[in-house]
Amino acid sequence: MSGQAVTAELLAVVVAMVDGHPSVLTLGEPPRLPAGPLLPSHRSLQAATRTWVEEQTGRRLGYLEQLYTFADLDREGAGELRPISVSYLGLTTPGEEPGIGGWHDWYALLPWEDTRTDTSLLDALASHLWRWADSDTGFEVERRQRVGITFGLDGHAWQPDLVLQRYELLYESGLVPESPAESRRPAAELAPGDRMLGDHRRVLATGLARLRAKIGYRPVVFELLSPTFTLRQLQDCVEALAGRAVHTQNFRRLIEQQALVEETGEVDADTGGRPARRYRFRRQVLQERSVAGTKLPTTRSR
Amino acid sequence: MSGQAVTAELLAVVVAMVDGHPSVLTLGEPPRLPAGPLLPSHRSLQAATRTWVEEQTGRRLGYLEQLYTFADLDREGAGELRPISVSYLGLTTPGEEPGIGGWHDWYALLPWEDTRTDTSLLDALASHLWRWADSDTGFEVERRQRVGITFGLDGHAWQPDLVLQRYELLYESGLVPESPAESRRPAAELAPGDRMLGDHRRVLATGLARLRAKIGYRPVVFELLSPTFTLRQLQDCVEALAGRAVHTQNFRRLIEQQALVEETGEVDADTGGRPARRYRFRRQVLQERSVAGTKLPTTRSR
DNA sequence: CGGCCTTATGCTACATCTGAGCAAAAGCCG
DNA sequence: CGGCTTTTGCTCAGATGTAGCATAAGGCCG
DSSP, rough: OOOOEEEEEEEEEEEEETTTTEEEEEEETTBBBOOEOTTTTTTTTHHHHHHHHHHHHHOOOSEEEEEOOOOOTTTTOOSEEEEEEEEEEEEEEOOOOSSEEEEEEHHHHHHGGGGGOOOOHHHHHHHHHHHHHSSSSSSSHOOOOHHHHTTTTTOOOOOTTTTHHHHHHHHHHTTTTSSSSSSOOOHHHHHHHOOSSTTTTHHHHHHHHHHHHHHHHHHOGGGGGOOOEHHHHHHHHHHHHHTTTOOOOHHHHHHHHTEEEEEEEEEOOOOSSEEEEEEEEOOTTHSSOOOOOOOOOOOOOO | OOOOEEEEEEEEEEEEEEEEEEEEEEEETTTBBBEEOOOOTTTSSSHHHHHHHHHOOOOOSOOOEEEEEETTTOOOOSSSEEEEEEEEEEEOOSSSSSSEEEEEEHHHSSSGGSSSOOOHHHHHHHHHHHHHHHHHHHHHHHHHHHHHHHTTOOOOOOOOOOHHHHHHHHHHSSSSSOSSOOOOHHHHHHSSOOOTTTTTTHHHHHHHHHHHHHHSOOOOOOGGGGSSSHHHHHHHHHHHHSOOOHHHHHHHHHHHTTTTTEEEEEEEEETSSEEEEEEEOOTHHHHHSSSOOOOOOOOOOO
């Protein structure tokens, strides 16, 4: 039994902090993720991904982790051969601009995921979701449950890492159009967010979900920061990724008691207030013990 | 730029509890995981996996989750086309025996992962690992660190979900031969464990790692239990999966306070002591909130 | 220069969670 | 019935997490 011949494609969600905004590397218009086929010369899928990103954007990747593989029939195929797509999440620092391609603020792509300060968009979406849930389908109860859980409403806590579930719910309820091909005008205005090519925005949502989950149990934030940083910068970074604010004092305590960082001795006077000490990540902790990442002290709740 | 033509293969790690032993579904000798190519008729990778497992073993799967995708050059190819393998983790209950294929106790395949009672094997392996680490390579420090962390030695805590890391470390240090092709006799006796076809044992290790991690934050254990069960059976199941013992009283407290289960009213007198109440999983919790799975109360440490 | 604003940093009171153990309950068995 | 087993209930101290208050140390402005 020999299988169908297919082609394997690599898709990369490459994330960096650009001027304080978590951003994703995109190419062209409509924006698309760096991608490329698997070639005989590639040693492994991961190596292939590295190669393509480098070739298309001129950027070297540090951290790289596999996300998900899909090959649904309904994906827009590249002709004869069924494409099977392997997606990766990469972390880097913006470095010497510009390469090819550009950084796209991911909250421009998934605006409702930023709950740090303004939740008016979410509130607007919520009212539409409730209407969707209550429409006469025979699934009112299930739908209300689902809306409540995924969007942290109705007594449920907001869970930062349910990015994909939220995206899919918005999609199902017609608030987010997926492919540029189809266009449901009225809804499209409700859940703004820049579109991307094909289902790339869904892949991005997968990457964001993974990243948010991961910062909680592995110290990956530091891949996105410059070698030295203040605790405030670290916190801003975590908040930007998680999309929500955290309690400052408790955050620093967590960092310190885990001994994730060490002082450099320098201070940064650009704070607008008392100067802040600069720190660097203690890479050794990666060896010393399997560290527990940046736990989020829960926070000023909504 | 059109990519290399490849074939996609599905690989399934199907787990069930068989007579109290966590077991994996295998075919043939040497045992191999159920597998099959992606065909044009398959809607999705997940659907393809379901189909193949059903066809090859006559078993329906419940829970099914994607594990990892690999396409390394050094994998034993199926001829012309480079195979790219997508692995899945499936959970089920043994049900009406026998289908085709059989259940293989996974601790027969990865014996050092069972630390519930006897740790003599681990101790034996440890002494060899230390020797390996201390051999004159210039990497003594790094190697000692790595051995300590992955095997919970030298002050580090044993982490159940580092299954893959342990397997790879044993492999690197020559204690576990990978493919039946190569054979390093002396070592093979040290880390016993039944072999499997090709790199299937590595895939199994990946599955076990994922499962152990997952029971901690999602209530998946119940997929492996019969509809009603005693708390002791639940605990045995969790212990078998995690490969270590837990504190009984604290375990029940966790289960109860999370309201994961409800009494059926029946009791089970076969306990050898005081009869135990039977419970059933409250499926509703999956809706009510995104529940936090079966946290392991840490335990009688080694 | 002194008061005021801002952010950084230190610390404390309080709630909750965890780990560990004691002890009673409720079957069986001889 | 006493002894054995496992289930079940409960306590208690230490660790961890949450939420504030308070102070330190800069810049800015009158």
